[in-house]
Amino acid sequence: MAEVKLFGRWNSPYSHRVEMALKLKGVEYEYIEEDLRNKSPLLLKYNPIHKKVPVLLHNSKPIAESSVIIEYIDETWEGPSILPQDPYERAMARFWVKFIDEKCTVAMWKACSSPGEEGEKAKEEAAQLLKFVEEEIKGKKFFGGDNIGLVDFAANFIGYWFGILQEIEGLELLTKEKYPNLCEWIDGYINDSFIKDNLPDKDKMTQVFKAYAQAGYKPKI
């Protein structure tokens, strides 16, 4: 059995951030694609609580939750640091991951996928929350400074996924006019050679998310 396995889904931003962390460290791994509408017995065995991707299996021991997995990867393998070295900067990075995961991404996803009043409320909320991110990224290339790190990975939904969803839904929530610094980061992030080569195909993503929307299927991202 391979030492490292990753149970993921090609269009999940959470799977994707873990893949980026593994690749950044140069860890060899076996990738197992999951069908989220027909989850494998192994995924359910390794993540019995959340039953979600991603799950990392290292030496037969499973870890769930992408932010937890990324810290584990950073602590386990040599290579470029994913978290900053300084304790205060580490705390700030963890703060932003929580904020992006628990607040921004939730509101942005709802803004795209919820109809009526709930959707409108989510759009307003997302617009407010993104202002904090806009302020945080001001004057910086990446969230941690000059190199890609934890917060950039965590913000991949903002950086790539949301642009596609926004286009499908005809939203103008995250635009250069409203969020110039954040859009500059997005541009730098998705065009960074390391990231660019590994992003899921835009056309395929558009096709799939359009099909979801038409079928009224709202996958929990």
Added chain:
Amino acid sequence: MAEVKLFGRWNSPYSHRVEMALKLKGVEYEYIEEDLRNKSPLLLKYNPIHKKVPVLLHNSKPIAESSVIIEYIDETWEGPSILPQDPYERAMARFWVKFIDEKCTVAMWKACSSPGEEGEKAKEEAAQLLKFVEEEIKGKKFFGGDNIGLVDFAANFIGYWFGILQEIEGLELLTKEKYPNLCEWIDGYINDSFIKDNLPDKDKMTQVFKAYAQAGYKPKI
């Protein structure tokens, strides 16, 4: 100015867990009590995004989010370790903190504070979620083994706050019959001399939470 300041609230489990972490490390700090219905300009300055307690100020630099603060404390000061040393065990500890914070505590709080169908649904959900915690603590004194650590602190709502709320509301959700292992942990946790001496007074808590309930005030814990 004191090197370390903590902006907290005496009856907040999130403030309390940070206080426990500081005390475990033997860090001297100045405690500033906040009135959550009339927040101080300093709290709003130091936590402009969430506007919540706890906020730790170290050398004039603020940190918000209790789980982030506790990792910072563990990385910054000498003394007993709050997180395990082994990367896999650290990952497991972080997983459980997320699960307790994002799932269990949310459902348990709703079970106590939401009326009608929402409350009933939350009770069922909480009962299910607690089964995972019951299984996790089985055969162990504390979540990390023999010593109090990160997950015990994070579970303080389950360990102390919920018992008081459950009594006020007349619920029988978390009982020795249904969750014998978890109740054994609760017993060990709240009677541990270090914890016991620092828990907020039960009568005062009961009085305040009863008053909240009567006034229809549902503070976000």
